[in-house]
Amino acid sequence: MDPTCFIRPNVAAMTGYVPGEQPAPTRNLIKLNTNENPQEPPPRVKKALEEAMDISCRRYPDPSATAVRELACRVYGHRLTPEQVIVGNGSDDLLTMIMRTFIDPGELVVAPGPTYSLYEALTRLQGGNYRDIPWNEGGGLPVAALVTSGAKVILVVRPNAPTGHVVDLEDVARLCREFRGIVVLDEAYVDFAEEHGLGLLHNHPNLIIIRTFSKSMAMAALRIGLGFMDPRLAMAFHKVRDSYNINAISQLAARAALEHHADYQPLWQAIKEQRHRLTKALRHRRFTVPDSQANFILAQVPTPGPDATWWLAQLKERGIYVRYFPNDPRLSNKLRITIGQPSEIDQLLAAIDQLATTRQTTG
Numbered sequence: 001m002d003p004t005c006f007i008r009p010n011v012a013a014m015t016g017y018v019p020g021e022q023p024a025p026t027r028n029l030i031k032l033n034t035n036e037n038p039q040e041p042p043p044r045v046k047k048a049l050e051e052a053m054d055i056s057c058r059r060y061p062d063p064s065a066t067a068v069r070e071l072a073c074r075v076y077g078h079r080l081t082p083e084q085v086i087v088g089n090g091s092d093d094l095l096t097m098i099m100r101t102f103i104d105p106g107e108l109v110v111a112p113g114p115t116y117s118l119y120e121a122l123t124r125l126q127g128g129n130y131r132d133i134p135w136n137e138g139g140g141l142p143v144a145a146l147v148t149s150g151a152k153v154i155l156v157v158r159p160n161a162p163t164g165h166v167v168d169l170e171d172v173a174r175l176c177r178e179f180r181g182i183v184v185l186d187e188a189y190v191d192f193a194e195e196h197g198l199g200l201l202h203n204h205p206n207l208i209i210i211r212t213f214s215k216s217m218a219m220a221a222l223r224i225g226l227g228f229m230d231p232r233l234a235m236a237f238h239k240v241r242d243s244y245n246i247n248a249i250s251q252l253a254a255r256a257a258l259e260h261h262a263d264y265q266p267l268w269q270a271i272k273e274q275r276h277r278l279t280k281a282l283r284h285r286r287f288t289v290p291d292s293q294a295n296f297i298l299a300q301v302p303t304p305g306p307d308a309t310w311w312l313a314q315l316k317e318r319g320i321y322v323r324y325f326p327n328d329p330r331l332s333n334k335l336r337i338t339i340g341q342p343s344e345i346d347q348l349l350a351a352i353d354q355l356a357t358t359r360q361t362t363g
């Protein structure tokens, strides 16, 4: 018997999401491919984490992460109440909850693209259809096309991945007002940006905002995400999520990160400064680099010259991992580079210079 005949047809037909490569950590590895924070959490958070390792692990954790939700309201303000907050096992878990809650087979999910490619995989798992509608020229939100798309759920990433650009919050508000469906604002990278959308929640009950502790909070390994929404939607999320979706250590870590939220400011400032430096340095080397408000940049490699796959392979040979997206022609000659430590950026630029010189002398 071939057991694969029992797999649901949409699962059999779909291509699974391929996460960025996670090479085994070695001393000389420069990992700029998955937008992690190059810095460890601030000392007070690190200390709380070390203490968390000492807990008794016999008992189940709080199933609804109450303390995390209460603290999140205190930190993020905007009259948020714990009934409006859901904690996810990473924001990917919140995205799964969104699809489980809203998408029946055959229903449509739309996002302005290019954007985070997990959205399509999660939609297909539900048997839904997925379409991306290109950003306007210059990166604006294509509000009219989104409103008339026939979608039930629209996802907007702000700052967007992998481009790093931001759309006007006023356009997000207009989308919420004009679209008869759910709008998800994915703020995975918002702590590196100038402004956020939490203020929109109050007047727009169809808006869900999701955040992650994987990037700005330097906790990708602990899998923590937050979702903010109308309390009636949150009640549905509690039904569809796994009962104990946040383990006890991650709950303690999330609480520590929120309690010492202000300690993160210098880390974010450092990343913004390095983003500015890398953008300028790459432009100087004939890469085309749009302004980014995230902890990464999307760099188009110089033309004429070798294509992005050549740069990708050459950098990897030198222990420098950056991200390339082979399946989207709009990203064909571009590399997404996470903002690393200053010394990592130095090494990246040195490698680029060396590659350019070698090519000139051999070509």
Ligand SMILES: Cc1ncc(COP(=O)(O)O)c(C=O)c1O
Pocket: 034, 035, 089, 090, 091, 092, 093, 116, 157, 161, 186, 188, 211, 212, 213, 214, 220, 223, 224, 225
């Ligand atoms: C736009 C966007 N949303 C969500 C996520 C998921 O983050 P996590 O599941 O680690 O919280 C990512 C991760 O790369 C992302 O780029």
